[in-house]
Amino acid sequence: MSLHHKRILVAKPGLDGHDAGAKIIVLALRDAGAEVIYTGLRKTPEYIARVAIDEDVDAIGLSLLSGAHMELVTETVEWLKKLDGEQIKIFIGGTIPKEDQQALLDMGVVGVFTAEMKLLDVLAAIDKALTS
Numbered sequence: 001m002s003l004h005h006k007r008i009l010v011a012k013p014g015l016d017g018h019d020a021g022a023k024i025i026v027l028a029l030r031d032a033g034a035e036v037i038y039t040g041l042r043k044t045p046e047y048i049a050r051v052a053i054d055e056d057v058d059a060i061g062l063s064l065l066s067g068a069h070m071e072l073v074t075e076t077v078e079w080l081k082k083l084d085g086e087q088i089k090i091f092i093g094g095t096i097p098k099e100d101q102q103a104l105l106d107m108g109v110v111g112v113f114t115a116e117m118k119l120l121d122v123l124a125a126i127d128k129a130l131t132s
Contacts, residue, residue, distance in 0.1 A: 003123070004033035006130050007057040011039040011048045013064065013072040021115065022063035025093060025122070029061075032123050045072060049079035052088050058130055059110075064094040070103065077108055089129055093122070 010026050012019050019041055029036045037055050039048060052060050064072060073092060080086050091111035092104065101112045110129040113122045 002033055003029060003127055003130070006034045006059070007037070007055060008034050008059045008061060008126075009037045009039065009048070009052045009055060009057045010061040010063065011043050011051075012041045013043055013045055013048060013062055013076065014066045014068050015042060016064065016066040017041055018065055019063065021065075021094060022061075024119070025061060025063070028119050028123055029126070032127070045075035046079045048076055049083055049085060052080070053083050053085045057088060059089040059091060059126070061126075062090065062092045062094075064092055064096065067095070069094070069096055070100060073104055073109060074107065091126055091129065 008029055010022055012022055026036050026038045039051055048060060062073065062076065069092065076090065080088055089110045090108065092109055093113035096112050096114055104112055111125045
C-alpha cells in the first residue's frame with residue numbers, strides 16, 4: 001500500500017463537533033504517505049468542494065457523525081459537479097447506518113467506513129480506490 005503522492009482533504013461537514021475520528025484518519029493517511037489537508041469542524045459542502053478544487057486533491061474524506069450524512073454527501077457531490085470537480089473521489093466515515101451505505105455508494109462515494117473497521121483495512125480500501 002502506498003498513498004505517496006496522493007493529496008487528500010479530510011473535512012467535517014455540518015454541525016457535528018466531534019473530530020477525534022477525523023484526526024485519527026488524518027494521521028493514519030499522513031503516516032501512509034499521503035499529503036493531507038484537514039479543514040476542521042463545521043464546514044459547508046460548498047466550502048469543502050472549493051477547498052478540494054483549490055488544493056487539487058485526489059480525494060475528499062468526510063467524517064460524519066450527525067446523522068445528516070445523506071444530505072451532506074449529496075450537497076458535496078453537487079458542489080463538486082458545479083465546480084467541475086467530479087473527478088475527485090469521496091470516501092466517508094463515521095456513524096453511517098447499514099441501510100444508507102448502498103445509497104451512498106450509488107451516488108458515487110468510493111468507500112464507507114465505520115468505527116468497527118480496522119484502520120489498516122480502511123487505508124487499504126482508500127489506496128485501492130485511488131489507484132483504480
